[in-house]
Structure formats: structure tokens, C-alpha cells
Amino acid sequence: MELFLMTLTTGIMVGGIYALVALGWVLIYKCSGVLNLAMGEMTLIGAYVSLSFYSMGVPFLLALAISLIIGFVLGILTERIFLDKLIGEPVLTVIMVTVGLSFFFKGTVEFIWGTDTRVFTPPVFSIEPIHIGPLIVGQVYLWSFVAAIVLLIVFVCFFKYTRWGLAMQATADDEMAALSVGVSARYVYAAAWAIAFMAAGVGGTLLGNINGLNISVSYLGLLVLPAVVLGGLNSVPGAIVGGIIIGVLQNLCGTYLDRYFPGAVKEIAPFAFMAIFLLFKPYGLWGWERIERV
Amino acid sequence: MGTAAGMKQGDELLALSDVHMHFGKVAALSGINLTIRKGEIHSVIGPNGAGKTVMMNIINGLYRPQKGTIRFKGKRINTLKPHARAKLGIARTFQKVEVFGGMTVLDNIRLGRHVHYRSGILSGAVYLGRAKKEEIEHRAFIEEEIIDLLEIEQIRHKPVGMLPYGLQKRVELGRALALEPELLILDEPLAGLNLEEVEDMARFILDINEEKRWRVTCLLVEHDMGVVMDLSNRVFVLNFGNMIMDGTPEAVQNHPEVIKAYLGEEDLYATRA
Numbered sequence: 001m002e003l004f005l006m007t008l009t010t011g012i013m014v015g016g017i018y019a020l021v022a023l024g025w026v027l028i029y030k031c032s033g034v035l036n037l038a039m040g041e042m043t044l045i046g047a048y049v050s051l052s053f054y055s056m057g058v059p060f061l062l063a064l065a066i067s068l069i070i071g072f073v074l075g076i077l078t079e080r081i082f083l084d085k086l087i088g089e090p091v092l093t094v095i096m097v098t099v100g101l102s103f104f105f106k107g108t109v110e111f112i113w114g115t116d117t118r119v120f121t122p123p124v125f126s127i128e129p130i131h132i133g134p135l136i137v138g139q140v141y142l143w144s145f146v147a148a149i150v151l152l153i154v155f156v157c158f159f160k161y162t163r164w165g166l167a168m169q170a171t172a173d174d175e176m177a178a179l180s181v182g183v184s185a186r187y188v189y190a191a192a193w194a195i196a197f198m199a200a201g202v203g204g205t206l207l208g209n210i211n212g213l214n215i216s217v218s219y220l221g222l223l224v225l226p227a228v229v230l231g232g233l234n235s236v237p238g239a240i241v242g243g244i245i246i247g248v249l250q251n252l253c254g255t256y257l258d259r260y261f262p263g264a265v266k267e268i269a270p271f272a273f274m275a276i277f278l279l280f281k282p283y284g285l286w287g288w289e290r291i292e293r294v
Numbered sequence: 295m296g297t298a299a300g301m302k303q304g305d306e307l308l309a310l311s312d313v314h315m316h317f318g319k320v321a322a323l324s325g326i327n328l329t330i331r332k333g334e335i336h337s338v339i340g341p342n343g344a345g346k347t348v349m350m351n352i353i354n355g356l357y358r359p360q361k362g363t364i365r366f367k368g369k370r371i372n373t374l375k376p377h378a379r380a381k382l383g384i385a386r387t388f389q390k391v392e393v394f395g396g397m398t399v400l401d402n403i404r405l406g407r408h409v410h411y412r413s414g415i416l417s418g419a420v421y422l423g424r425a426k427k428e429e430i431e432h433r434a435f436i437e438e439e440i441i442d443l444l445e446i447e448q449i450r451h452k453p454v455g456m457l458p459y460g461l462q463k464r465v466e467l468g469r470a471l472a473l474e475p476e477l478l479i480l481d482e483p484l485a486g487l488n489l490e491e492v493e494d495m496a497r498f499i500l501d502i503n504e505e506k507r508w509r510v511t512c513l514l515v516e517h518d519m520g521v522v523m524d525l526s527n528r529v530f531v532l533n534f535g536n537m538i539m540d541g542t543p544e545a546v547q548n549h550p551e552v553i554k555a556y557l558g559e560e561d562l563y564a565t566r567a
Contacts, residue, residue, distance in 0.1 A: 163411055167408060169397065170394050170405050173395060173397065174395075176356065176388070176392055177393065177394065178394075179355075179377050179380070180376060180470070181380055181406050181470075181472075182377045182380030182381050182408045183377055184378075
């Protein structure tokens, strides 16, 4: 029982990080319909930027803030340079461009930072675990979860209560109508990429704190896909719940199934679960059901 | 924003001159000339597929014509994007309602105020005081002017997607009005409404046009001939992308070609069944 609870807690905490990255992904998809396959590499860039500044002696929070700012700028540049011209082009073209971007980003990261695993030294979070009742939780997990949740709340408040958040929702809902009330779609797309890049960077940084940082952190980019599919592709709460579900699922499988199927069951489980889940709920948990009237 | 300095009733507000629009080899509009004067209700009629909606999309910037000029308040606006034209004071509703279905009525109308907010993306987050004050002013405008005018108090907090079609059309009109436009494009505002809703909507259009508070110039696309002839100052008749005539409702009703092309030989006032 204790093992189960611990696995569950760790799962939820890692899931918080997935949720953050999933939120960024959903935002781009919701606003501009772009299925972004470069999300994982975006997490890499953000993570390496904060690691570099941290290694130079910059305090961790400041390093994170710098990585957020750089993420913001890179997000806008990516949208302006690579995706702006693709508005209205076939879906497959856009997807292929994001695949290209993912290779480009990955290559850039390898070129600048190399391929060795790097860790945050000295460790940002104390390795002394915290006891919460019967549970023992690593500080790095706990604080990562807290950071992810704080950012999630900030982003959700941004959408719900600011004019620009409202404008983004409007564009996602009905672009033509949004244009007619004076919302510039270009600003909205650029803002979506900027926020996604920032969220990805924080996600990558937190994960890098847990496992160390190397190219394989970009696997996170694939992992958000089952998370957002579970949530229903264009639902913000769906992305958050989906992210946490995937985190829990991964950890449970790692703990209980790994002895029977040694190896990569942890990696495969989210995708297997997604495939089965879609058989029963093809629109995900909160996806828009498109009812075609014939 | 949007105040026409020195513009009087009857001055040219919008002008299309020699506008051509074709999609591939299909000519949707060929050589359209239209002048809309401030304070008028100018209707555009014509059979389905005549190019009416294309014309509206050209005025609001969703399409760009291959040839011809569009002037708004004397300024050439051909190259402006739709959101920029909204800032100049052109608002519209759509033939098939385009509302933000997942949002409440209030949020839909709030979005119509988008161009009137002064605080930017950062100041909106930082100068909470100023942004908050602004928000209160806009809120008062929406509640007292628009919600009141359109009689939608009871549904303020309902998501628009859940409302019946007639009310969705009303919310869409409210959103367009929130922009405080100088020119309001109404693309078939009465289509799909029942008789009572048609009467209400016609009354709203008249109020918007005549009440001192609003005095909005309207460009109306509509099939309901009774309403068109009653409301309009001028009527523009379009057929297969060509202008048949542009004149007063009386002149249009007596024009032989119009009768042949669109109204049918029978009673002009035979409205929808």
C-alpha cells in the first residue's frame, strides 16, 4: 500500500510537469490548428538555457526567468519566420515543417551543448527527502510539482481574465469572427508560440533537475501527445488532467509491470493506453465533438 | 477611435469603385460601384450566388479584390487587414452566425470592445489599477447600452452556444455594436428567424440607425423584401456579379429588369411564406 501511494504521488508530481508542456502544445493547436511535433526540442532548448545560466552561477530562479524570456522571444521568432507563411496550407505541410523544426532545434542543441548528460551542479533542490505522513517524497519532485502548478495557474488566469487571453480564446473558437472585432490573428499565433515555448522550457528545466539533462529529455515532446489526446486536443483543462494521468500511469507501470516486462514498459504504456482509450472515447475527455449534419 | 471628424449625414462613408473579384475563372464581382452615405441604411439584394457575401467580405477585408478601390472615409483601405478595418470602425455580422460558442454572452460582447481598450498586453498585467478602471467603464457601456438595447439581460451569463439561433443572432449584433462602428455590415440578419424575431430584429436595426446615441450607417444584405423596402434609404441590386441598379426602394420596385431578375413578376411584397 505504501509503495502504491508513493508511486501515485511521484506520478502526480511528474504529471504536473507533463501538464505544463501539454498546455503549451494545446495552446498552439487550439489557436492556430498546428500539430506541433517540435515540442520536445523546445523543452530541450529552454532546459539547456537555464542550465547554462545556472552553471555560470546565476541563482536558479533568475536562470529560470532568463530562460522564460528567451523562450518568449524564440517562440515569437519561430512563429514569424517558419509558420506565418503556412497559414491556410494543408495540415500535412505544416506538420512536416514542425518535424523539420524539431531536427533543426535538436541539431542546434547538440552543436552548442553537446550530447553528454549534464546535471544541475550544485543540485538546485536538497536531496534530503520530505516526509508527508507515511509518504516520503523527494524535494526535487515536490518543488517541480509546485512550480508547474503555479505556472499552470498563471497561464489559466491569463486566458480567463485578461483581454489578450480572451482574444486568444476567441481566435481559437472562431477566427473569422475574431478578425471582425479587431483581433489580429498574427498576434494571437505569435503569443501562443511564445507561451508554449516558455511552458516547454520550464517543463524541460524541471525534468532536467530530476533526471539530468540530455537529448532524451525531448522524449517529453512525444509524451505530451497521449496527454493531449486524452484531454481532447483542444481543451486546456483536458491537457492538465491528461498530463497528470500520463504521469501516474507511467509510474504505476514502471513500479508494477516492469518485473514482468523488463525494459521499456514505462515508455510504451502511455501510448498503449491512448490507443485503447480512443476506442471508447474518440474525442478524448473534453474534446469538441464535431457533429456533421448531412 | 472611429469618430469621423467633420463628417456630416449624407457624406460619402464608403465607396467601392470598379471592384472586380474572381476566383479562378469564375467572376464573382465585375466592376462594382457602390457609394454608401453616412446615416443611411443601404441594402444589397440579389438572388443566391449573386455575389452579395463576396461584396461584404471585400468591404470587411476577408477578401482582396483583384481590381478596383475601396475607400472608407476618403481613405483607400484596399491593403488593410480585417482587424485593422475593424479599428477604423467597420463591424459586421455573418450570414451563418459566427459567435464564440464556448463563451458567455457577456464575454462575446466584451470582445467587441477589443479595439477600444487602451491598456496593452503588459500594462494590462502590470497597471492593475488603470486596467481595472477601464474594464469597469467598458462593462458599464456594455450593460447599459447594448444589453439594454437588445433586451438580453436574462441570458448575460449563459454560454452562447447553448442559446437558440435567434438569440445567437442578437448576441452577434451586440458584439458588432460594442465596437461602436461607423459602418455596420449586416449579412442576412433575418435569415432563419421566426416572425416575431424578424420584427424584433428589424426594430433593432432601425433603432441603431435612427437613435441619436448610435446613428450607425448600415449595409444590409437581406432576402426579406418587405423589410428591405421598409427600412432602406437605398437599394443596390446585384445579379451574377453585375450591378442591375442602385436607387431608392420605389425606383427599384418599378425597374423592369429587377422584377425579371429577382423579384419575379408577381407581388413585390410577397415575403417569405
